[in-house]
Amino acid sequence: KAGVTQTPRYLIKTRGQQVTLSCSPISGHRSVSWYQQTPGQGLQFLFEYFSETQRNKGNFPGRFSGRQFSNSRSEMNVSTLELGDSALYLCASSLAGSYSNQPQHFGDGTRLSIL
Amino acid sequence: SQKIEQNSEALNIQEGKTATLTCNYTNYSPAYLQWYRQDPGRGPVFLLLIRENEKEKRKERLKVTFDTTLKQSLFHITASQPADSATYLCAPGGGHLSSNTGKLIFGQGTTLQVKP
Numbered sequence: 001k002a003g004v005t006q007t008p009r010y011l012i013k014t015r016g017q018q019v020t021l022s023c024s025p026i027s028g029h030r031s032v033s034w035y036q037q038t039p040g041q042g043l044q045f046l047f048e049y050f051s052e053t054q055r056n057k058g059n060f061p062g063r064f065s066g067r068q069f070s071n072s073r074s075e076m077n078v079s080t081l082e083l084g085d086s087a088l089y090l091c092a093s094s095l096a097g098s099y100s101n102q103p104q105h106f107g108d109g110t111r112l113s114i115l
Numbered sequence: 116s117q118k119i120e121q122n123s124e125a126l127n128i129q130e131g132k133t134a135t136l137t138c139n140y141t142n143y144s145p146a147y148l149q150w151y152r153q154d155p156g157r158g159p160v161f162l163l164l165i166r167e168n169e170k171e172k173r174k175e176r177l178k179v180t181f182d183t184t185l186k187q188s189l190f191h192i193t194a195s196q197p198a199d200s201a202t203y204l205c206a207p208g209g210g211h212l213s214s215n216t217g218k219l220i221f222g223q224g225t226t227l228q229v230k231p
Contacts, residue, residue: 004158035221042223043159043204056218090158098219101147101166101209106158 004107012113018079021110025093032074037088086114117143119222127228136190136225138205146209148188153202195229202226
């Protein structure tokens with residue numbers, strides 16, 4: 001079974017631009033969660049989608065948004081990029097989501113660098 | 116608010132010894148706790164889950180304990196090997212509605228370095 005796939009792996013943008021990251025979950029998984037990981041803050045929860053509906057949202061500004069498609073693939077968008085948005089963005093899929101005790105299956109992330 | 120603490124300093128041990136990593140949590144009553152391993156440049160990988168009614172869980176050279184009175188979980192790797200070098204994240208989740216939202220929350224992780 002193929003794992004979670006995130007594209008692109010690396011991205012360089014400049015301040016003020018916007019970016020879209022993509023995540024393909026494990027087949028059959030209906031939940032996709034997004035996390036931001038930085039050396040100082042660790043893994044910070046952005047939001048979770050389950051069957052195309054946003055189920056929960058972390059404490060991030062409205063510049064961070066996402067969506068999920070009917071095939072469970074998910075995209076995350078960040079508008080008006082700031083230097084502080086430089087991070088590793090991870091997506092995780094699971095059968096029942098972050099409110100269940102089932103493991104989260106992570107992709108290898110998109111490394112976003114803002115110049 | 117809920118807080119998870121893992122030792123931010125790297126843990127350096129000699130090959131063959133037992134590594135013990137600590138995860139403490141406050142303002143929280145999780146129903147279970149998960150442990151993950153993360154290698155540089157990769158996403159975390161699930162290792163073990165322990166429920167609140169389980170004192171100990173084992174998987175090969177790994178052992179996890181869960182003390183709900185101390186609000187602490189310990190993660191042990193016996194007969195450690197250089198290949199065990201990585202960052203280990205704890206993630207409490209679930210729990211009682213009166214105390215938290217039930218969502219999985221990750222600690223910042225402890226880096227383990229096993230020297231040959």
